[in-house]
Amino acid sequence: MSEIISRRNFLKLAGLGATAAVLTGCGPAARYVTRNPYYDMPEYTQTGLSTYFATTCRECPAGCGLIMRTFEGRAIKAEGNPAHPVNGGKLCSRGLTGVQGLYNPDRFKSAVQRPQRGDPAVEPVEWDAALQVVKDALNGPAGEVAFLLGLNQDHLADLVTQLAETIGAPAPLRYGALGMFEGRATLVKAAEQVFGQAVFPYFDIAGADLVVSFGANFLEAWLSPVAYSRAYGRFRRAEPLKKRGYLVSFEARRSLTSGSADEWYPVVPGSEGLLAAALGKLLSESSGFSAVMDYAAVDVQAACAAAGIEPEKLEALAQLIARAERPLFLPGGNALGHADGLAAAVNILALNAGRGNFGVPGGVYLTTSPAGTATLTDLRGLVDRMRTGQVSTLFIHGCNPVFELPPTLGFTQALANVKTVVSFASFPDETALQADYVLPDHTPLEGWGYQYTLAGVDRPVLSGAQPVVVPLYETRATADMLLSAGKLPYKDEVEFIQSVLEDKVGQPDANISGTDLPSLWAKYLQAGGWWLAAPSLSAPEKNFADGASTAQPQAAGSGQFHLMTYPTLFGDGSGANRPWLQETPDPATTVMWNSWVEINPKTAEELGLHDDDIVKVRSEAGEVEAVVYLYPAIRPDTVAIPFGQGHTALGRWAERRGCNPAELLKVTMNEAGDLAFGDTLVTITPTGKRRPIARAESRVGVYGDH
Amino acid sequence: MNKPLPLWMRPWVRITFAVVVLIFLGAAAGGLYLTQTVPEQPIQFPHNFHVGSGIPCMYCHPGAQWGPTAGLPTTQKCLGCHQQVEKRTPEIEKLLNYAANGQSIPWVPVAIQPDFVQFNHRPHVAAGVECATCHGDLTKMTVAEPQRGQNMGWCLECHQKQGPEKWERLSDCALCHY
Numbered sequence: 001m002s003e004i005i006s007r008r009n010f011l012k013l014a015g016l017g018a019t020a021a022v023l024t025g026c027g028p029a030a031r032y033v034t035r036n037p038y039y040d041m042p043e044y045t046q047t048g049l050s051t052y053f054a055t056t057c058r059e060c061p062a063g064c065g066l067i068m069r070t071f072e073g074r075a076i077k078a079e080g081n082p083a084h085p086v087n088g089g090k091l092c093s094r095g096l097t098g099v100q101g102l103y104n105p106d107r108f109k110s111a112v113q114r115p116q117r118g119d120p121a122v123e124p125v126e127w128d129a130a131l132q133v134v135k136d137a138l139n140g141p142a143g144e145v146a147f148l149l150g151l152n153q154d155h156l157a158d159l160v161t162q163l164a165e166t167i168g169a170p171a172p173l174r175y176g177a178l179g180m181f182e183g184r185a186t187l188v189k190a191a192e193q194v195f196g197q198a199v200f201p202y203f204d205i206a207g208a209d210l211v212v213s214f215g216a217n218f219l220e221a222w223l224s225p226v227a228y229s230r231a232y233g234r235f236r237r238a239e240p241l242k243k244r245g246y247l248v249s250f251e252a253r254r255s256l257t258s259g260s261a262d263e264w265y266p267v268v269p270g271s272e273g274l275l276a277a278a279l280g281k282l283l284s285e286s287s288g289f290s291a292v293m294d295y296a297a298v299d300v301q302a303a304c305a306a307a308g309i310e311p312e313k314l315e316a317l318a319q320l321i322a323r324a325e326r327p328l329f330l331p332g333g334n335a336l337g338h339a340d341g342l343a344a345a346v347n348i349l350a351l352n353a354g355r356g357n358f359g360v361p362g363g364v365y366l367t368t369s370p371a372g373t374a375t376l377t378d379l380r381g382l383v384d385r386m387r388t389g390q391v392s393t394l395f396i397h398g399c400n401p402v403f404e405l406p407p408t409l410g411f412t413q414a415l416a417n418v419k420t421v422v423s424f425a426s427f428p429d430e431t432a433l434q435a436d437y438v439l440p441d442h443t444p445l446e447g448w449g450y451q452y453t454l455a456g457v458d459r460p461v462l463s464g465a466q467p468v469v470v471p472l473y474e475t476r477a478t479a480d481m482l483l484s485a486g487k488l489p490y491k492d493e494v495e496f497i498q499s500v501l502e503d504k505v506g507q508p509d510a511n512i513s514g515t516d517l518p519s520l521w522a523k524y525l526q527a528g529g530w531w532l533a534a535p536s537l538s539a540p541e542k543n544f545a546d547g548a549s550t551a552q553p554q555a556a557g558s559g560q561f562h563l564m565t566y567p568t569l570f571g572d573g574s575g576a577n578r579p580w581l582q583e584t585p586d587p588a589t590t591v592m593w594n595s596w597v598e599i600n601p602k603t604a605e606e607l608g609l610h611d612d613d614i615v616k617v618r619s620e621a622g623e624v625e626a627v628v629y630l631y632p633a634i635r636p637d638t639v640a641i642p643f644g645q646g647h648t649a650l651g652r653w654a655e656r657r658g659c660n661p662a663e664l665l666k667v668t669m670n671e672a673g674d675l676a677f678g679d680t681l682v683t684i685t686p687t688g689k690r691r692p693i694a695r696a697e698s699r700v701g702v703y704g705d706h
Numbered sequence: 707m708n709k710p711l712p713l714w715m716r717p718w719v720r721i722t723f724a725v726v727v728l729i730f731l732g733a734a735a736g737g738l739y740l741t742q743t744v745p746e747q748p749i750q751f752p753h754n755f756h757v758g759s760g761i762p763c764m765y766c767h768p769g770a771q772w773g774p775t776a777g778l779p780t781t782q783k784c785l786g787c788h789q790q791v792e793k794r795t796p797e798i799e800k801l802l803n804y805a806a807n808g809q810s811i812p813w814v815p816v817a818i819q820p821d822f823v824q825f826n827h828r829p830h831v832a833a834g835v836e837c838a839t840c841h842g843d844l845t846k847m848t849v850a851e852p853q854r855g856q857n858m859g860w861c862l863e864c865h866q867k868q869g870p871e872k873w874e875r876l877s878d879c880a881l882c883h884y
Binding site: 032033036040046049 | 734773774775778779812813
């Protein structure tokens with residue numbers, strides 16, 4: 001203690017101070033806090049209590065049900081809707097980040113006009129003037145208007161289809177990278193050939209006892225990942241009268257699905273169709289399999305050689321399938337995105353047909369949702385029309401073609417010949433950067449709507465969407481903008497949605513019922529949509545003629561590698577502006593915040609590459625630079641780059657991060673018109689540079705000591 | 707005789723000590739007094755006039771019938787009447803200023819419970835308890851004043867009056883402390 005204050009005095013003073021603090025702290029003044037109540041309280045709010053809204057996640061086309069927790073008028077937390085037939089209360093990481101779309105600081109906050117395409121500088125424009133642009137276009141020559149929409153089969157897609165029909169414009173094209181990398185149009189086309197109906201098949205994974213996945217990464221991204229992950233949980237669970245399901249996967253790299261499989265075969269990309277045919281041939285020799293196609297010409301040995309799998313293993317697998325009670329065969333995007341992708345899809349669906357597991361537990365059903373996904377051939381048609389000046393106004397909503405499409409398709413160049421480009425984007429993405437007008441739609445949590453569900457549910461669903469918060473900025477519903485031209489007999493967006501719901505009035509056997517529209521509407525909003533109370537999909541009927549494809553996969557040339565490009569939790573790339581998603585480690589590699597190229601350590605050794613080396617990946621179409629990640633679980637003749645990063649726009653969290661593998665894709669189509677992205681061959685050249693990437697694995701701390 | 711007095715018996719020491727003690731006691735008393743005063747409100751809201759003219763409490767504090775907190779009126783709620791009311795006073799001018807700037811009124815709630823007490827208005831309103839039972843006679847106050855003696859014994863006293871069949875539930879600690 002110092003000379004001035006003795007120890008005793010110090011203790012006395014401290015005691016007095018503490019007493020004063022305690023005495024004053026007892027009174028209410030210590031707890032008086034200034035509150036800032038609302039200026040104008042939103043409806044349904046109760047101070048101090050959360051309000052919950054049932055709506056639909058519109059981050060991808062799957063159509064999961066959401067329960068949004070809101071507090072004092074702000075959306076706080078997204079959770080799955082437990083009553084919803086698609087996700088049953090579960091949600092994927094993408095859906096959880098929905099609020100980061102709502103609160104994204106880079107959002108367009110009002111209508112803007114861009115004096116110079118490609119220049120980020122914009123000028124505000126009055127909504128009335130913007131509305132006039134839309135009206136003029138819709139009242140002009142109908143053949144010169146084109147609509148390009150995202151993959152979501154929602155109310156806007158229905159409305160624009162009706163609008164285009166009414167004014168005589170070409171039907172809207174719905175396209176997106178997710179559909180491209182899953183070969184959705186190919187799947188629908190194959191379903192038409194095998195089942196006679198051009199719809200998405202629904203695969204009842206939960207009821208199967210053996211699932212053979214041909215490149216279908218259904219635990220991460222395929223079609224309806226939450227629905228299929230839930231089904232996978234039940235598939236794997238052993239119950240008194242049910243064995244634990246057995247999963248077999250054919251995929252060149254080990255995805256989360258292959259990593260969970262009991263047997264994983266890293267086959268040559270593009271050989272999946274051949275293997276399906278070979279399996280069909282082996283199975284047709286066993287009982288319980290009635291071949292629906294002619295397997296006489298199939299050479300099992302050759303197929304195994306082409307796929308890089310030992311024939312004994314395929315025979316053992318055929319025996320396993322023959323013993324299984326309810327085997328199920330999944331045609332994934334990696335199998336379909338090849339020149340012979342349609343044949344591959346047909347071969348795989350024919351295996352299901354051969355076992356006759358239609359409309360039974362563990363079998364295949366036909367969904368009722370409209371399937372109208374555009375193909376890349378359709379897109380090329382649009383690009384041709386744009387290039388030749390046949391399109392004077394292009395409306396773009398819900399997709400980002402400048403980023404998602406292979407640049408060699410020439411979409412960006414063709415835009416130059418379009419007089420007016422109107423984007424309804426919420427975020428400053430690459431396509432909005434090329435638009436003359438950006439008339440931002442409400443983000444999904446601020447707007448009305450409905451959405452049909454994609455292939456993940458055993459019944460027809462009209463998933464309902466409603467605003468959970470008052471729109472934060474001066475945005476306007478795109479549906480209202482388009483209706484303002486007065487071409488359709490609806491007053492506004494809500495009236496259009498109600499007109500669709502009107503068919504459901506008085507319909508029994510649904511989750512909600514109402515004898516008039518207002519009561520049904522109220523229940524629809526409360527329940528989060530309309531769906532049938534019991535599973536009710538129809539079984540496909542066999543309607544099959546074609547022979548099995550025996551097209552050989554393209555062999556890799558010397559020094560060349562197969563390129564695998566796969567969608568991640570970023571979906572079609574629009575998830576890259578969510579910091580939560582950027583920060584989520586990839587399930588296979590644990591990499592965050594960047595792109596990487598997966599290379600087998602053996603190959604890397606031959607090329608003299610190490611982790612974190614930057615390499616140039618070059619294809620016929622283009623080249624990108626990416627950081628090497630040594631991945632033992634990929635074929636030595638294959639490299640893989642995830643899709644979604646490499647944005648040049650889309651806000652602070654997405655820009656200048658990683659690479660866009662779409663730049664490597666050559667524009668070659670399969671018979672269904674889908675992009676044959678799986679046939680891309682690349683060379684790898686070291687650059688001599690290094691860039692340690694953030695990954696949780698094998699590092700001290702999150703970012704490592706480097 | 708010249709033996710010096712011990713330090714603690716010297717008058718100046720005693721006087722100094724007494725003064726210091728008095729200063730501390732005074733400060734403590736003052737501090738204690740300050741804790742019990744009504745806080746400054748942004749607007750000297752005359753509850754007496756509003757309640758006196760027959761406006762129900764729950765017109766402005768409707769949350770009391772639905773949930774835990776009664777809530778404070780929003781600027782728009784005040785304006786609902788005051789854009790019709792001709793009368794202008796300096797206090798109403800303040801309100802109109804808040805409204806013109808799109809601001810909320812920074813009220814300071816006085817009827818508050820500590821964080822470890824989970825009080826809910828709704829069951830009390832549903833049971834027919836008058837607002838004045840806990841909040842005092844607002845016809846005699848301008849700005850709301852905190853009520854004295856709202857401690858646990860006071861709560862329990864009223865709970866006990868609800869009859870023995872309810873008392874078992876109403877005396878459960880976890881009813882309010884959870």
